[in-house]
Amino acid sequence: xxxxxxxxxxxxxxxxxxxxxxxxIPVKLIxxxxxxxxxxxxKGYDAVISFQTGTYPADFFDKLAEFGVKDVSIRNVGxxxxxxxxxxxxxxxxxxxxxxxxxxxxxxxxxxxLQLLRxxxxxxxxxxxxxxxxxPFVGKxxxxxxxGIVGTGRIGKAAIxxxxxxxxxxxxxxxxxxxxxxxxxxxxxxxxxxCGQVDVLTLHMPGSDKDGHLIDEAMIxxxxxxxxxxxxxxxxxxxxxALLAALKSGKLGGAALDTYEYETPIFNHDLKQTGVxxxxxxxxxxxxxxxxxxxxxxxxxxxxxxMVNISLDSAKDVIMTGKADTLVDLG
Ligand code: NAD
Ligand code: COI
Numbered sequence: 001x002x003x004x005x006x007x008x009x010x011x012x013x014x015x016x017x018x019x020x021x022x023x024x025i026p027v028k029l030i031x032x033x034x035x036x037x038x039x040x041x042x043k044g045y046d047a048v049i050s051f052q053t054g055t056y057p058a059d060f061f062d063k064l065a066e067f068g069v070k071d072v073s074i075r076n077v078g079x080x081x082x083x084x085x086x087x088x089x090x091x092x093x094x095x096x097x098x099x100x101x102x103x104x105x106x107x108x109x110x111x112x113x114l115q116l117l118r119x120x121x122x123x124x125x126x127x128x129x130x131x132x133x134x135x136p137f138v139g140k141x142x143x144x145x146x147x148g149i150v151g152t153g154r155i156g157k158a159a160i161x162x163x164x165x166x167x168x169x170x171x172x173x174x175x176x177x178x179x180x181x182x183x184x185x186x187x188x189x190x191x192x193x194x195c196g197q198v199d200v201l202t203l204h205m206p207g208s209d210k211d212g213h214l215i216d217e218a219m220i221x222x223x224x225x226x227x228x229x230x231x232x233x234x235x236x237x238x239x240x241x242a243l244l245a246a247l248k249s250g251k252l253g254g255a256a257l258d259t260y261e262y263e264t265p266i267f268n269h270d271l272k273q274t275g276v277x278x279x280x281x282x283x284x285x286x287x288x289x290x291x292x293x294x295x296x297x298x299x300x301x302x303x304x305x306x307m308v309n310i311s312l313d314s315a316k317d318v319i320m321t322g323k324a325d326t327l328v329d330l331g
Pocket of ligand 1: 075102173234299
């Protein structure tokens with residue numbers, strides 16, 4: 001048995017090397033993501049371990065079938081960029097890592113809320129100009145706020161636990177009600193209702209492939225004046241133009257965005273030479289009441305280690321037994 005892993009970052013190498021030594025299974029490490037011109041490297045390997053947010057080559061599974069690859073194990077959650085119909089046609093198993101560390105994302109969503117509440121952009125700018133005054137940028141405490149959780153899955157639940165520690169009032173909307181949270185009485189019946197009652201709306205649900213945004217101009221109008229929006233989920237959930245308008249008009253108090261509608265050509269790229277050409281993005285980033293981060297909520301040592309180990313364990317399980325706990329349903 002031998003595996004090939006693509007898009008391996010320097011911070012992942014040690015986890016791959018340790019797993020490979022411990023299991024005595026060779027894993028070839030490739031720094032580039034999967035592209036048409038490096039796909040042939042997978043010839044002769046049993047499994048491909050990959051991680052990419054952008055597109056895979058159109059003939060990805062056709063070629064892997066030709067090369068005798070039996071499994072693709074991705075190191076992240078989302079399989080929206082994989083042609084699962086093609087995987088099924090060729091009988092290639094696909095696995096993902098559905099829960100590498102919900103806490104990583106939950107903690108981050110609260111970190112950026114705290115930065116917003118304490119007006120960190122403004123104080124950083126002032127200090128860079130040797131201005132160390134306080135007024136009038138007084139902050140807010142989380143315990144004085146009502147937090148609205150959208151999506152009470154793994155990450156939403158982890159966030160709720162942390163917010164409880166801060167002493168916040170918590171409300172939530174999710175079409176599926178978790179029995180324990182239900183017994184705590186935190187659910188409201190609609191997103192509109194949630195918006196009307198909270199000071200902070202924090203998104204922890206999957207992105208939708210349907211047209212239209214969950215948070216558009218009309219939904220923003222339902223929010224209290226001065227409310228904050230935190231999005232560590234998916235950029236597609238928020239109409240970024242409507243958000244910008246609401247931030248500029250003062251309707252919203254601030255936004256922390258770890259995901260952005262048009263992030264693919266920007267996030268995790270070195271754009272020092274060219275800058276960012278997306279005017280909407282540039283306008284958002286320039287606002288004092290916006291914290292923009294390049295999709296790094298997941299990026300902790302714990303999460304990275306789990307992403308590597310769970311994907312490799314899954315590939316091994318599939319090759320040895322044809323099964324794995326993390327098998328993706330190919331339809
Ligand atoms: P999960 O599947 O455990 O939970 C998602 C929850 O959203 C479920 O309870 C589901 O019922 C609920 N939901 C679905 N549609 C909804 C709707 N219309 N309104 C309200 N709730 C709805 O997923 P998770 O592990 O908690 O992850 C949530 C999302 O976080 C992922 O889908 C992904 O988009 C995002 N994510 C971001 C990062 C990052 O680095 N920024 C990392 C991992 C995941
Ligand atoms: C996920 O795992 O869904 C993420 O958002 C993080 C990853 C794609 C970088």
